[in-house]
Amino acid sequence: MRWIHAAFALTILSGIIATTGCSPFVENNTIEEIAPVIFWSLNQSDDRHLEISTLVPPLIHEKKRMLTLKVDLQKQGGKEFNLIYYRELKPGQLRVIVINEELARKGVLPLISTYLMDTDISQRLYLIISRGNFEEFMREQLNEQANLDYFLYRMLKHYEASNQGEMSILNLHQFKNKLFSPYADPYLPLFEVKKINLTYKGTAMFRHDKMINMLPLMDDQIFQLINNDHYLKLFAVPSSDVILGHVRSKVDIDLDPSYKNMTIKIDLTGRLEEYRGNKNLHKREDLAKLHQDIEKYLVSRTSDLLKTMQQWKIDPLEIGTRTLHPFSKPISDSEWLNLWEKMKFKIEYRLTIQPLVNVNQ
Amino acid sequence: MFSKKNKKNNDPTKTLPSTTVQTPVTLDNLKRVLANIDEAEIIERQTNNGQQVMLLYIRSLVNLERLNEAIVEPLNTSSHLTIHEYMISSKVSRMITLEEAETHLLRGNVILYGMDHEEFWAVPLQNTLSRSIQQSGTETIIYGAKDSFSELLEQNITMIRRRIPLMNLKTESFTIGSISKTEVVILYIEGITNPDYVSIARKKIASIDFDQFLDSSQVAAFMEDHKHSVFPQFQETDRPDSCAFSLGIGKLVILVGNTSYALIAPITFFHLFQSPEDYFLRWIISSFLRCIRYLSFIISVTLIPFYVAVTTHHYQMIPLQILFVLLESRSKLPFSPFWEAFLMLITLEIIKEASLRMPTKSGQTLGVIGGIVIGQATVAAGFSSNVLIVLVGISAIASFLVPNYEVTKSNSLLQFILLILAAYLGLFGILLGAIGILTHLNALSSLKQPYFAPVAPFYLKEWKDLFIRAPLPWMKTRPEYLHPVQKWRMSRRR
Missing domain, CATH: 3.30.300.210 (Nutrient germinant receptor protein C, domain 3)
Known part of the structure; x- marks a missing residue:
């Protein structure tokens, strides 16, 4: 009888574990071994290729450098970053996606679909449009300001919280809702990048997933x-x-x-x-x-x-x-x-x- | 349903079933028994009217001053026909068997042998050696009575009787332990406490068969329904006011000789989080403090496992600002989060245990060593992260907020179990562990009564004294889950 009880309890326990969808094969997510990426910058390289950039190491007071890759697909970039950096870059903390204006005018749906489908990536992900060479700006600023990526995130978070009334900040979830609603069109903040300045210029308006123009x-x-x-x-x-x-x-x-x-x-x-x-x-x-x-x-x-x-x-x-x-x-x-x-x-x-x-x- | 069971009031088995054959008491037998006991004294006296009297006692157990006053002087000065008439003490009893005589001798009684009538009498003249009434060491409070139990059973009963001056406060005495002959007393208020609890307690005590009992916790170990649980099923307290309160709401109290801790039963898990002070302070403040205690228990058990789970498995869940701090703090450590936490917790347990065992003055040194050397130096040496030191500190302090010391101890064990689960299964492991703990708590019982009441089984009305402590005038009834005979706490009901 005792064994029957034990077997019954084990069956229920296995059932509970199985129903949660937990995988027996877990990824190594030990935080000192990984580098949680917080921003990706996307640019149009040529007709076919994307240029994807990020800062490493993210979130640590170490000398930072900019990694830029020419890729066909975003995730390919995510993978290839790992091959040139000693910590595994993980996108689970991705907070900001900077999309170049040129790329945004061609359509952002294929780009954001990648983030929408990735269960690791939170939908509280800020999307911004950049005008000018954002990568160049980041490279220039690396020596001037530590943790530039983090402070960019904090700025967007600040203006999003409690409706500060300065910028049109939208996160991925809000953008997606407007994108797929028949009676709404999405918009995103547009920042102009000059050599040492990142300036909010206005709101980039979208028709479906393509940027149309900017409100001054x-x-x-x-x-x-x-x-x-x-x-x-x-x-x-x-x-x-x-x-x-x-x-x-x-x-x-x-x-x-x-x-x-x-x-x-x-x-x-x-x-x-x-x-x-x-x-x-x-x-x-x-x-x-x-x-x-x-x-x-x-x-x-x-x-x-x-x-x-x-x-x-x-x-x-x-x-x-x-x-x-x-x-x-x-x-x-x-x-x-x-x-x-x-x-x-x-x-x-x-x-x-x-x-x-x-x-x- | 409950009250229908065991309606018959079983006769208490007040003494252990003796396996020895009863021998009549004779002077030779007594001399044989007292042979080779250095402090045993056998003195022969002659009374004022010429009767021959023999005094037999064990010097170390008898109050010698009172021996003179109560026995020697009356024998020298008065004239009576029989021996027992000389005695001033009212508790003089006659003995028939040798076993009785042995028990009396060992309890500090003086045996008088009237040689003319060949009668044996026992006069209680115990040496009441005990420390004075002091403040409770484990359950200190700011407001309320400061006295606590001592090792003297009679004195402990007196302290309770002074608080409950009722004839209905009944005491039943038992002797357990073939070597220690420990006296155990059950106290309950007839007409309030459910008689079934008394009967269960009687049976449990009567079935104890062991040689030595030096503390009430040892008695509890034999009486507990679930011996392998980390949770205490008897509340141990050295506060007479706690005992009086428990008796008043329908529980029973078990006092054990030569220990300063009483056992209270039946209890629930939530009683372990209640302090006597809860009922002395204003209800809002008490409720707040009680909630803090529950929160502290949860923090002390889950905080470190949570740290290990998120730093090992769920980096996505950590707010970015905190992740920033964690990454900085952990980037150069040689240990994984699990081993780092495990070693720090083991160190903390060592410091806690050492500070208990060390003399007070050395204890201060230990605090300095523990705080500065173990805390700061491990961080400086790169063995541990700043964040973990802070969390271990919070967790350790939180564990002491629970008024019951035994729960504080069981916290540590639960923390280690959850830590291992968190290291392998992450937050899911902690959740699984928490479900396991809750299931276990739900399965426990104290004196056959549900341990997790009034949550499960659910008694909505009793929630007024659970996570919050409602104003005292609202507590018109005794807890329903204790099935008291008299439900109402007021004598005049509108």
Whole structure:
């Protein structure tokens, strides 16, 4: 009877182990023997080949060097890195993928599919687009700043957390969701690389998986306000010589039933951080005039932005999702894009600014 | 269901079944018994009215001052017809058999032999050698009573009786151990404690057949339902207030002669995490401290295995900032995470054990050696990582938060088991180990009562005194899983 119990317990135990899918053949993941890669940079080498680069050793205060390989496939690069470096490079901690603009314009789906299929790689992986020679920049900076790869990751993490309202940061999971949604188009932050500078230039817009164009900084601010973060720490309106601070928006989009007209109502609250114009802000009339100027400016910029999106045939604002109704057949993505291209819109801004000065009644 | 069982109150087997044939007590027999015992004294006296009396006793066990007051002086000054009338002590008893006489002699009684009437009388004049009442060494508290048990059984019972001045507080005495003749007393409150527990305890004590018992834990070892478990099934305490509280909620207390630790049963796993102070402090603070204790237990058992699991198998799971620190710290070490952790834990156990055995002054030196030499120097020498030293420190301190010392000891063993599982199977191993521990806890029992109650079997109402300690006025009933005879703790129920 005792043996029967033992056999029964062993069977259950084996069952538990088997159902978890644990493999009896484990990889050696002892951390001092491996080098967890945290960033890969992808570049177009020639028509056929990719150029893949990474920094080694990652995450350790040792003299770093840049490894660059010309490969057909990304994983091939991952494998060949190991042959030229004494620690095994493992992608389980991959956090940042830098894709060159040229490559992004050809389409990123084959690239990101590799990461989506790899169970070791987390989907909390930041994707960024680089303009210029990123590898050159990294090589130049190696001697200047230790752990550059790590700090690049920390910067992206910082701006992603709690909607800092400065950059359009998306991780792989969010990008994938937008990519495969019929009513959304993905976007990514674009950084321009010059010899010693890495500068955020705006938001790279995608039609399906191909980069179409980039929103310049001013449009990018509007985009942050009406879609991405609904928040800007500082918002410069150069035409009125004013800077608004802690700007928060509440966006209300209304489509008419025929999907031909759209009304966007944006409630904007903020405070006057800096003013260098000629108006006397202590006067109520002047302040009201400033309000009007800013509103006018915002309406005009937003209108331009939406028109640009219509021209590019993209809908990163996911306005198409508003066509979905319970118990009705959803319209197809091509049908929606046709409607979106021709849609007329009306933009209304309601601005509430705290002047932070005494205003005479 | 439980209360239906064993309704018949079995008669206690209060003494061990004797295999020797009972011999009548005679002076010759007694002299033979006392032969070759250097401190045995046989003194012949004559009373005031001329009766011949013989005093037999073992000098080292008898209080000589009281011998003079209670026996010698009355014999010299008073005049009575029979011997026992001379005695001031009320507990004078007559003996018939030699075995009785031997027991009395060994317990520090003086045997009086009236030569005229040929009668043997025993007068209790034990030498009550014991240390004074001191503060508890293992369960120190800030608030609450400071007294603790000593090695004197009578004194220990007195301390409990002062806290529970009830006639219902019953005591049943047994003698176990063919060499040590250890006295064991079961205490329980009639009308509260389930009589089945008393009956189980009686049977278990009666079935003990061993020669020597020098500590209550040895008695517990014979009474435990599961002898191969690392978890104690009897709570050992030297605090009379703990015992009184346990008696009040329906448990029974077992006191053992010549030891300062009482046994409390039946207990659950969760009782081992409760301190008497929990009921003295404000309930929110007590609840917080109790939760910290449970957390500390989990930390002490799993922290080092978790470190080994993630550094050996799951580098993907480590937050990048921590991975950065770990890689730096481990990059030049000669040992794998498992061996590094294993050696550090073994070293820690050695230091812990040594600090217990060493004299106090040397213990301080040991602390310095342990802290500085083993801690800092191993890192400087490159034998261990900074991170592991920090984790070992946290784990060691966390293990001491559990009020029960035996659990602290069993922690270390569980930690080693989980460490091996973590090294080979990673987090899955830790999970498997945790399931194993929980299954084992679920299978345990204390005095045949479920050890993992009120979690399994589930008693929702009793959760008010489990992970949190609810306000005392809310605790209107005694724990249901103890099946007390009287459920309510209040005398006036609305």
